[in-house]
Amino acid sequence: QVQLVESGGGLVQAGGSLRLSCAASGGTDSTYIMGWFRQAPGKEREFVAAILRSGGGANYADSVKGRFTISRDSAKNTVYLQMNDLKPEDTAVYYCAARYGNIKYSQEKRYDYWGQGTQVTVSS
Numbered sequence: 001q002v003q004l005v006e007s008g009g010g011l012v013q014a015g016g017s018l019r020l021s022c023a024a025s026g027g028t029d030s031t032y033i034m035g036w037f038r039q040a041p042g043k044e045r046e047f048v049a050a051i052l053r054s055g056g057g058a059n060y061a062d063s064v065k066g067r068f069t070i071s072r073d074s075a076k077n078t079v080y081l082q083m084n085d086l087k088p089e090d091t092a093v094y095y096c097a098a099r100y101g102n103i104k105y106s107q108e109k110r111y112d113y114w115g116q117g118t119q120v121t122v123s124s
Contacts, residue, residue, distance in 0.1 A: 002027035002113040004096045009118030012086055016122070020081040022096030022115060024053070032100045034079040036070060037108055038092035038120075045095065047106035049081060059104040064090075086122045093117040 008020040022034065035050035049070040051058040058070045069082040079096065097111035105111070 002032070002098045004098060004113055004115035006094065006096045006115040006118040009094060009120045011121045011123065014087055014122055014124050016086050017082070017084045018086065018120060019083070020094055020096075020118060020120075022079045022081075024077045024079070024098060027098075027100075027113075030100055031102050032098055033102070033104050033111075034072065035097045035099075035104070035111060036079075036081045037095045037097055037111075038090075039095070039117075040089075040092040043092075045108050047108070048094070050104035050106070051079065052102060052104070053077075053079070053098075059106065061106070083120070086120075088122045088124045091120060091122050093119050 003025045005023045032053050036048040037045050039045040047061050049060045051070045067085045072079045095117045096115040098113040099111045
């Protein structure tokens with residue numbers, strides 16, 4: 001069982017930056033993927049980015065490429081989402097997710113473990 005706790009959300013003006021953190025605990029030392037999803041009011045939850053817990057290349061949604069960067073600190077078992085040049089349309093609850101394996105799926109149904117979410121609000 002993997003427990004995930006997000007932090008770092010808040011209110012920021014358009015063009016600003018925020019960094020989200022997701023601390024993982026429990027589980028085994030097996031390879032697993034950690035990802036970020038988001039859900040805006042009235043919309044379905046959507047994929048943002050994913051990375052292997054051990055590192056390597058990351059996958060991104062087209063809407064955030066070039067603005068968001070996912071990274072991890074293996075020693076701290078923590079994944080980060082650096083969000084730059086934020087736009088009002090980035091406003092959403094951001095969720096950290098994890099799944100065992102080495103494929104960085106973008107479908108939320110592929111992920112077995114979820115955090116409680118952290119609110120990001122971007123004002124225009």
